[in-house]
Amino acid sequence: MTGGLRVxxxxxxxxxxxYLIFTVTIALLTAAFAxxxxxTEVNGFQSTLEREGRLLATILAQNARLxxxxxxxxxxxxxxxxTARYPSVLYVxxxxxxxxxxTELKNPTEKRGGAIDMEVEVTSPGLVASxxxxxxxHAPVDEKRVIGRVHLRxxxxxxxxxxxxxxxxxxxxxxxxxxxxxxxSYQILKRVTSSFNLLMRGIEDIxxxxxxxxxxxxxxxxxxxxxxxxxxxxxxxxxxELENLSLQEELLMSMRLEVQEExxxxxxxLIHTNKMTSLGLLLSSMAHEINNPNASxxxxxxxxxxxxxxxxxxxxxxWREEGEFYLGGxxxxxxxxxxxxxxxKIVENSERIARVVQGLRDYGVGGGAxxxxxxxxxxxxxxxxxxxxxxxxxxxxxxxxLGTDIPVITGNQxxxxxxxxxxxxxxMQSLPEGRGEVLLTTRHDREAGEVVVEVEDDGIGISxxxxxxxxxxxxxxxxxxxGSGLGLYISQYIVAEHGGRLQLSSTPGRGTLARxxxxxxxxxx
Amino acid sequence: MQFLRSLLIVLLLLAPLPxxxxxxxxxxxxxxxxxxxxVKGVKRECPATMRTVVLSDYAETDIxxxxxxxxxxxxxxxxxxxxxxxxKQRNAPVLYMMALHAKSNQRVVATGVGMLFEPARxxxxxxxxxxxxxxxxxxPAKSGAYLKRAQATAKRSGxxxxxxxxxxxxxxxxxxxxxxxxxxxxxxxxxxxxxxxxTTEAYFLFSQGERVPLVSFAEVYLSMGGxxxxxxxxxxxxxxxxxMAQSVxxxxxxxxxxxxxxxxxxxxxxxxxxxxxKISIAGGG
Numbered sequence: 001m002t003g004g005l006r007v008x009x010x011x012x013x014x015x016x017x018x019y020l021i022f023t024v025t026i027a028l029l030t031a032a033f034a035x036x037x038x039x040t041e042v043n044g045f046q047s048t049l050e051r052e053g054r055l056l057a058t059i060l061a062q063n064a065r066l067x068x069x070x071x072x073x074x075x076x077x078x079x080x081x082x083t084a085r086y087p088s089v090l091y092v093x094x095x096x097x098x099x100x101x102x103t104e105l106k107n108p109t110e111k112r113g114g115a116i117d118m119e120v121e122v123t124s125p126g127l128v129a130s131x132x133x134x135x136x137x138h139a140p141v142d143e144k145r146v147i148g149r150v151h152l153r154x155x156x157x158x159x160x161x162x163x164x165x166x167x168x169x170x171x172x173x174x175x176x177x178x179x180x181x182x183x184x185s186y187q188i189l190k191r192v193t194s195s196f197n198l199l200m201r202g203i204e205d206i207x208x209x210x211x212x213x214x215x216x217x218x219x220x221x222x223x224x225x226x227x228x229x230x231x232x233x234x235x236x237x238x239x240x241e242l243e244n245l246s247l248q249e250e251l252l253m254s255m256r257l258e259v260q261e262e263x264x265x266x267x268x269x270l271i272h273t274n275k276m277t278s279l280g281l282l283l284s285s286m287a288h289e290i291n292n293p294n295a296s297x298x299x300x301x302x303x304x305x306x307x308x309x310x311x312x313x314x315x316x317x318x319w320r321e322e323g324e325f326y327l328g329g330x331x332x333x334x335x336x337x338x339x340x341x342x343x344x345k346i347v348e349n350s351e352r353i354a355r356v357v358q359g360l361r362d363y364g365v366g367g368g369a370x371x372x373x374x375x376x377x378x379x380x381x382x383x384x385x386x387x388x389x390x391x392x393x394x395x396x397x398x399x400x401x402l403g404t405d406i407p408v409i410t411g412n413q414x415x416x417x418x419x420x421x422x423x424x425x426x427x428m429q430s431l432p433e434g435r436g437e438v439l440l441t442t443r444h445d446r447e448a449g450e451v452v453v454e455v456e457d458d459g460i461g462i463s464x465x466x467x468x469x470x471x472x473x474x475x476x477x478x479x480x481x482x483g484s485g486l487g488l489y490i491s492q493y494i495v496a497e498h499g500g501r502l503q504l505s506s507t508p509g510r511g512t513l514a515r516x517x518x519x520x521x522x523x524x525x
Numbered sequence: 526m527q528f529l530r531s532l533l534i535v536l537l538l539l540a541p542l543p544x545x546x547x548x549x550x551x552x553x554x555x556x557x558x559x560x561x562x563x564v565k566g567v568k569r570e571c572p573a574t575m576r577t578v579v580l581s582d583y584a585e586t587d588i589x590x591x592x593x594x595x596x597x598x599x600x601x602x603x604x605x606x607x608x609x610x611x612x613k614q615r616n617a618p619v620l621y622m623m624a625l626h627a628k629s630n631q632r633v634v635a636t637g638v639g640m641l642f643e644p645a646r647x648x649x650x651x652x653x654x655x656x657x658x659x660x661x662x663x664x665p666a667k668s669g670a671y672l673k674r675a676q677a678t679a680k681r682s683g684x685x686x687x688x689x690x691x692x693x694x695x696x697x698x699x700x701x702x703x704x705x706x707x708x709x710x711x712x713x714x715x716x717x718x719x720x721x722x723x724t725t726e727a728y729f730l731f732s733q734g735e736r737v738p739l740v741s742f743a744e745v746y747l748s749m750g751g752x753x754x755x756x757x758x759x760x761x762x763x764x765x766x767x768x769m770a771q772s773v774x775x776x777x778x779x780x781x782x783x784x785x786x787x788x789x790x791x792x793x794x795x796x797x798x799x800x801x802x803k804i805s806i807a808g809g810g
Binding site: 065066067069070071072124125128129130131132134135136137138139145147 | 557558559560562604623625640694695696697698699714715716717720721722723724725726727730742743745757759
C-alpha cells in the first residue's frame with residue numbers, strides 16, 4: 001500500500017475523524033477559555049490598578065481637603081510625599097480650583113513602561129450646612145463645591161510583567177490540558193469505536209453477500225442494539241434468500257413443465273392440423289377414385305335400364321308365347337319389375353354416392369369464399385345433415401324444427417354448413433355416453449331482421465372456466481379425442497364475417513344452446 | 526328683571542369680601558420648616574388676628590401699601606428678609622425673630638428675640654466641663670459684639686477665652702492650628718466666616734487631635750464629633766415673641782420691650798466623645 005493511500009484511508013477513518021474533531025474542538029475551547037481568562041485577568045489588573053490609583057487619589061483628596069482649602073502648601077507637600085511613597089506612584093500633584101499646582105512631586109525612580117493617569121476632584125463636604133442655616137432650621141443642601149484636583153500617575157510596568165507571566169502560565173497549562181484531554185479522548189474513542197469497527201466489519205461481511213455472517217457485539221448500548229437489529233435483519237435476509245431460491249426452483253420446474261405441456265399441445269395441434277390436411281387430401285383423392293367407377297356404375301345403370309326397356313317387350317312376347325320362364329332363378333313377371341327397379345336403384349344410389357362424395361370433397365377442399373345472395377338456410381342445414389348422416393349414432397336422436405318462412409341470406413353455403421356441422425358435432429360429442437337428444441331449429445326474427453339457427457343439446461354442458469376460453473384458438477377439451485381447438489374459433493370467425501354473431505349459453509349438467517344469428521339478405525322479403 | 530336682580534344679590538353675597546381688619550401682619554421670609562415652627566409658637570402665645578404674608582411667594586411686596594390700606598397694629602417679621610421689608614415702613618412697630626442680622630435694621634422701632642443664647646449659657650457649660658481656657662475662632666465683623674459680651678462674662682466666670690480672629694474662611698485652619706496646646710475646650714460660634722462648610726471638619730479634627738471638647742450651637746455637630754451642643758427651640762422662640770406681641774397689643778410700647786435672647790436651651794451631649802475625652806459634666810449629663 002502506498003503512502004498516499006494509507007493517508008487517505010486514515011483520513012477517511014471514522015475514529016480518526018472523531019479524534020480530529022475532538023482534539024480541534026478541545027484546542028479551540030482551551031484557547032477560548034485561556035483567552036477569556038487572560039482578557040479577564042488583564043481587565044482585572046487594569047481595573048485593580050485603576051481602583052488602587054483612584055483609592056489613593058481619593059484618600060489624598062480627602063486628606064488634602066482642608067490644607068487645600070487653606071492653601072497650606074507645606075501640609076500639601078507632606079501629603080503628596082506620603083502618597084509618593086507608594087512604589088507604583090510616579091507623579092503626584094495637587095492643584096487648586098483654578099488649576100494652579102500647589103504641590104507637585106515626581107518619583108525619581110521612574111520606570112520605563114506604561115503609566116496611567118488618575119485625577120480626582122477635591123470637593124467641599126456635602127450636606128454640611130452653614131451655621132446660619134443650622135440655626136434657622138433650613139434643610140441641608142448636598143452641594144459639593146470643587147476646591148481643587150489631585151493628579152496621580154501610576155506605573156503599570158509591574159502589571160505588564162505580571163501579565164506576561166500570566167500569559168505564559170496560561171499557555172503552558174492550556175497546552176498541558178489539551179494534551180492530556182487529547183490522550184484521554186483517544187483512549188475513550190479507541191474503546192468506543194472498537195465496538196463500532198466490529199459492527200462495521202459485520203455489516204461489510206453481510207453486505208458482501210455473506211448472509212450467514214453475524215456481528216459479534218455483546219453490549220446493551222445503541223451499538224449493541226444496532227448489532228442485534230442487523231443480525232436479525234441478516235437472519236431474515238438469509239431466510240428470504242433460501243425461500244427465494246426454493247421459489248425460483250419451483251418456478252423453473254413449473255415453467256419447464258408448462259413448456260413441456262405447451263409443447264405437447266402444440267404438437268398435438270400440429271398433428272391434428274396435419275391430419276386434417278391429410279384428410280382433405282384423402283377426401284379429394286377418394287372423391288376422384290370413387291367418382292370414376294361411380295360414373296361408370298351410373299352409366300351402366302342407365303345402359304342397363306335402357307337395354308332392359310328395349311328387352312322387356314321382347315321378353316313379354318316370349319312370356320306370352322312360351323309362358324312363364326325364369327331369369328336368374330326369378331320368375332319373369334317378378335324379375336321384369338325388379339330389374340327395372342334395380343337399374344333405377346343403381347342410378348339413384350350412384351347419384352347419391354356422387355353427391356356424398358361431392359359433399360366430402362367440398363368439405364375437404366373448400367368451396368371458395370364465394371357469397372351467394374340467395375342462400376337458403378334450411379338448404380344449408382340439410383346439406384350439413386347429409387354430411388353428418390354417416391356420423392349419426394343410433395343413440396342420438398336428432399330432431400329438426402325448420403322454419404318454413406325463412407328468407408334467403410347472403411352467405412357462403414359451404415362456410416355456413418361448416419359452422420352448423422361444428423355445432424352439431426359439438427352437441428353430439430357433449431352427450432353423455434353418446435346418448436341423448438339434439439334439437440336443430442331454424443326461425444326468422446322479423447323484428448330484428450335476422451335468421452336464427454339454434455343447436456340445443458341435453459349434454460354435460462360447459463363449465464364457467466371453459467366458457468371463458470371457448471373462443472380461443474386451439475383451446476379444446478377434446479384434444480385427446482381428436483379436437484383441434486379451432487372449431488368454435490373458426491365458426492365465430494365465419495359468423496362474424498357474415499355480419500352475424502355466435503352465442504353460446506350453457507348450464508353444466510343440463511345442456512348447451514348454441515345460437516347462430518345472421519342478418520337477413522337485402523333481397524329478402 | 527326680578528330674576529337678574531336676585532342673581533346679582535346672590536353673586537355679591539358670594540363674592541370674596543375685602544379683608545377684615547386684623548391686628549398683626551406676619552411677614553415670613555420663606556416657607557421653611559424652621560420659620561413655620563416659630564410662627565406656630567407665636568400663634569400659640571398670641572391669639573390676636575393675623576395676616577401672614579410669605580415673601581418668597583411674591584416677586585415683590587409693597588408693604589407700605591398693605592399697611593396703609595390694612596392698618597395692622599403690629600408687624601412680626603420672621604427672618605432677615607422679612608425684617609428688611611418691614612423696615613421699609615414706619616407706620617407700624619416691628620417685632621422680629623429668626624433674624625440673624627437684626628442689628629442692621631434700625632430704621633423703625635423694632636425689637637425681638639435673637640438666635641444666640643446669652644454667653645453665660647455657654648460659659649456655664651465650659652465651667653461644668655472644667656475648661657478654663659476656651660478657644661474661640663470668630664470674625665469680628667460678624668461676632669464682635671457677641672464676643673465682647675462673652676469676654677466680659679467669661680472674665681467674671683474665671684474662664685479665659687483664647688480668641689483667634691479670622692476674616693476669611695481660609696484663615697480658620699491656621700487659626701485653629703495656632704490654638705494647639707493652648708486651650709482645653711473649643712467654642713464653635715455660629716459665625717459664617719469662622720465656620721464654613723469647608724472648614725467645619727477642621728474643628729472636629731482639632732478636637733480629636735487636641736483631645737479637647739468642642740461645644741457647638743447645633744445638635745448636628747454632635748454626630749461629627751462635637752461634645753456638647755446648645756440648641757435653640759424655635760417654637761419657644763415663637764412663643765417668646767408671641768408674648769411680646771401680645772404685650773404690644775395690650776398697650777406696651779415696643780420701645781419699652783427689650784431685645785431678648787432665646788430663653789429655652791436644648792442641651793445635647795455626645796456621651797461617646799466625652800467618654801473618650803474622659804470628661805464628665807459637673808452636675809449631671
